[in-house]
Amino acid sequence: MNAEIRPIRTPAEQALIAELGGLPAGTDRLADLRRAAARSFEENGLPHRRVEEWKYTDLRTLMREATPVAGTAAVAEADARARLLREVEARRIVVANGAVVPELSDLAGLEEGLTVTTLAAAIASGDEVLSRVGGILPGRYDAALALNTALARDGVVLTVAPGVTIERPIHVAHVFAGDAAAASYARSLVVVGAGAKLTYVESFEGPEAVAYQANAATEFVVGDEAHLDVVRLQEDGASAFHLATLLFDVGREAQVHAFTFGLGAGVARTSLYATLSGESSQVGFNGASLLKGRQHADSTLFVDHQVPGCESRELFKTVLDDSARGVFQGKIVVRQAAQKTDGRMMSRALVLGEDAEMDNKPELEIFADDVQCGHGATCGDIDEELLFYLRARGIPLKEAQSLLVQAFVGEAVETVEHEGLREALVERAEAWLKARG
Amino acid sequence: MAMLEIDNLHAKIDGEHGKEILKGLSLKVNPGEVHAIMGPNGSGKSTLSYILAGKEDYEVTDGSVTLDGEDLLEMEIDERAAKGVFLAFQYPVEVPGVATMTFLRSALNAQRKKRGEEEISTPDFLRLVKDKAGHLGISQDMLKRGVNVGFSGGEKKRAEILQMAILEPKLCILDETDSGLDIDALKIVSEGVNALRSPDRAMIVITHYQRLLNHIVPDFVHVMHKGRIVRSGGKELALELEANGYAEYQQDAA
Numbered sequence: 265m266n267a268e269i270r271p272i273r274t275p276a277e278q279a280l281i282a283e284l285g286g287l288p289a290g291t292d293r294l295a296d297l298r299r300a301a302a303r304s305f306e307e308n309g310l311p312h313r314r315v316e317e318w319k320y321t322d323l324r325t326l327m328r329e330a331t332p333v334a335g336t337a338a339v340a341e342a343d344a345r346a347r348l349l350r351e352v353e354a355r356r357i358v359v360a361n362g363a364v365v366p367e368l369s370d371l372a373g374l375e376e377g378l379t380v381t382t383l384a385a386a387i388a389s390g391d392e393v394l395s396r397v398g399g400i401l402p403g404r405y406d407a408a409l410a411l412n413t414a415l416a417r418d419g420v421v422l423t424v425a426p427g428v429t430i431e432r433p434i435h436v437a438h439v440f441a442g443d444a445a446a447a448s449y450a451r452s453l454v455v456v457g458a459g460a461k462l463t464y465v466e467s468f469e470g471p472e473a474v475a476y477q478a479n480a481a482t483e484f485v486v487g488d489e490a491h492l493d494v495v496r497l498q499e500d501g502a503s504a505f506h507l508a509t510l511l512f513d514v515g516r517e518a519q520v521h522a523f524t525f526g527l528g529a530g531v532a533r534t535s536l537y538a539t540l541s542g543e544s545s546q547v548g549f550n551g552a553s554l555l556k557g558r559q560h561a562d563s564t565l566f567v568d569h570q571v572p573g574c575e576s577r578e579l580f581k582t583v584l585d586d587s588a589r590g591v592f593q594g595k596i597v598v599r600q601a602a603q604k605t606d607g608r609m610m611s612r613a614l615v616l617g618e619d620a621e622m623d624n625k626p627e628l629e630i631f632a633d634d635v636q637c638g639h640g641a642t643c644g645d646i647d648e649e650l651l652f653y654l655r656a657r658g659i660p661l662k663e664a665q666s667l668l669v670q671a672f673v674g675e676a677v678e679t680v681e682h683e684g685l686r687e688a689l690v691e692r693a694e695a696w697l698k699a700r701g
Numbered sequence: 702m703a704m705l706e707i708d709n710l711h712a713k714i715d716g717e718h719g720k721e722i723l724k725g726l727s728l729k730v731n732p733g734e735v736h737a738i739m740g741p742n743g744s745g746k747s748t749l750s751y752i753l754a755g756k757e758d759y760e761v762t763d764g765s766v767t768l769d770g771e772d773l774l775e776m777e778i779d780e781r782a783a784k785g786v787f788l789a790f791q792y793p794v795e796v797p798g799v800a801t802m803t804f805l806r807s808a809l810n811a812q813r814k815k816r817g818e819e820e821i822s823t824p825d826f827l828r829l830v831k832d833k834a835g836h837l838g839i840s841q842d843m844l845k846r847g848v849n850v851g852f853s854g855g856e857k858k859r860a861e862i863l864q865m866a867i868l869e870p871k872l873c874i875l876d877e878t879d880s881g882l883d884i885d886a887l888k889i890v891s892e893g894v895n896a897l898r899s900p901d902r903a904m905i906v907i908t909h910y911q912r913l914l915n916h917i918v919p920d921f922v923h924v925m926h927k928g929r930i931v932r933s934g935g936k937e938l939a940l941e942l943e944a945n946g947y948a949e950y951q952q953d954a955a
């Protein structure tokens with residue numbers, strides 16, 4: 265069969281494999297994980313459009329070059345570039361070019377029950393928390409995650425002790441600093457103990473004109489009856505390549521809500537994997553993308569209901585201007601044991617640009633018989649009747665469009681519980697609309 | 702010169718085989734006047750109001766419309782609003798996610814800006830809305846919702862009049878504002894409209910029922926039929942139509 269013949273390795277693949285050859289030796293579990301990830305990358309390479317999960321985001325074609333791993337960022341530049349969400353009261357940790365910058369991070373005076381360390385420090389000291397890194401598996405080969413596992417040297421490792429509520433959100437501000445194309449890899453782990461509560465924020469940004477690559481993966485281990493809110497704001501530079509993986513393992517009666525907001529990067533792929541492994545949990549994975557120019561953004565979700573009685577909700581909104589391209593792929597799997605599952609997934613796209621395009625692929629795979637599941641996808645222009653109504657009251661065209669786009673995105677942004685964060689995201693959406701002119 | 706001069710207006714549905722709806726309609730409206738337009742379903746009343754407001758689904762094939770001597774048909778939709786054209790819709794749409802207060806304020810400020818006036822301050826705006834809403838029996842709860850979202854038919858009509866009261870247009874076009882209103886609401890809305898009557902404001906009131914015209918007494922009544930005004934008279938014409946219907950005009954046209 266033709267399909268079994270490995271295509272010739274692209275220059276990017278060759279460069280990455282060379283990079284992987286330089287992995288440090290080691291006998292610890294993490295070193296094993298890295299080697300395994302490197303091997304799987306060597307075998308499978310970058311996915312192309314004939315790989316179902318990457319059908320609309322042909323990484324092999326899009327990622328023409330693999331840039332070298334980024335060096336240490338200058339502290340002053342990292343500080344100057346990390347602007348996002350500064351107004352939100354939070355414990356801020358800056359990760360520049362994939363490494364935590366202690367000088368810019370607020371790691372003192374941690375609340376009782378909160379531990380924050382860096383992956384690099386945990387590796388150096390052989391911290392036992394490392395045994396949890398790489399614990400959540402996506403259940404399929406994922407090139408972005410494999411590269412991250414193999415190449416990430418640092419990131420944030422955070423645990424909240426059982427029963428502890430951390431009021432102040434943790435904000436991990438990822439930033440790229442430098443003016444040469446390079447790749448950053450950051451790997452983070454968030455463990456929320458049973459009955460604990462946490463709001464975790466990630467932001468991404470960097471220079472507009474540098475073709476850097478940001479590969480970030482975060483694992484969230486959510487204990488029984490824990491509450492976790494995740495907010496993710498991606499505003500990488502217009503020439504950047506953003507590859508993100510979010511992995512969740514959700515315990516019994518836990519409540520998890522994540523909101524991913526994507527406005528930046530030339531090409532962005534955000535993969536979210538959630539394993540619902542404890543009964544009666546409630547999860548909401550929502551998001552919005554605002555795209556313009558020739559941006560390409562892909563949100564791919566995989567929600568795995570393994571046990572009975574869980575509820576999952578997904579609402580994704582995409583606004584496409586100019587000749588932007590949006591992709592939503594969402595899959596809800598309901599295993600045979602997962603009776604009484606309630607799963608609903610919806611993707612809605614609003615097309616403003618004449619040459620914009622949206623690919624929607626929501627899917628259900630159900631092996632249990634007593635479930636309530638649904639999915640849907642819509643894609644449409646701005647409603648002319650509504651636009652006329654606003655304009656007939658004197659509101660100019662662009663402003664009327666902005667109001668309607670804000671309303672469209674607002675439905676998803678409103679799911680963010682934290683008021684300060686919600687307002688900050690609304691403000692980012694407004695800024696995007698203003699920049700449209 | 703009249704405020705509004707419609708001369709021999711012909712319009713069709715936009716598109717290659719769009720049918721002609723307005724077939725040579727002429728009308729002059731002076732400041733201070735209230736004109737009622739009555740006519741059978743489908744005669745083109747709403748079409749006329751949409752064309753005045755600037756809806757893009759129609760193509761004007763002949764004739765002209767001027768507002769204070771300026772070519773209305775050349776103006777953008779929002780420009781017409783800023784010049785004082787206001788259409789109270791027959792079927793106001795719901796705009797989920799756009800808060801009523803944001804909408805009212807955006808509209809008012811956009812119009813002011815276009816006219817070179819200053820934006821309204823927050824306290825002045827809140828006071829203005831509270832005052833006007835109170836008179837029209839519109840609750841604070843309704844104002845907190847999205848524009849018209851979840852409003853009953855009658856509430857939507859009231860909300861249209863609230864917008865009109867806040868925006869203080871020069872030319873008010875009311876398209877079947879009475880339909881869907883209960884007896885009390887009809888009174889409240891009519892009072893709201895009458896409060897806006899003034900020597901420099903004109904109104905075109907489209908209705909099927911004489912009842913509304915007992916409250917909003919018109920200076921002129923016009924009968925529209927098949928895209929034309931086929932008869933004009935004083936307020937007694939409405940009574941005559943109420944008694945006899947449109948049979949006479951249907952025959953004329955046949």
Ligand SMILES: Nc1ncnc2c1ncn2[C@@H]1O[C@H](COP(=O)(O)OP(=O)(O)OP(=O)(O)O)[C@@H](O)[C@H]1O
Pocket residue numbers: 714722740741742743744745746747748749758791
């Ligand atoms: N966008 C459109 N596409 C197709 N036909 C249209 C459109 N708008 C109006 N029409 C047609 O034009 C004619 C006039 O419609 P219009 O709504 O103006 O009538 P009207 O006098 O307001 O009627 P009513 O008293 O029922 O409100 C009708 O036959 C209607 O079906």
Ligand SMILES: [Mg+2]
Pocket residue numbers: 746747748791876877
């Ligand atoms: Mg009508």
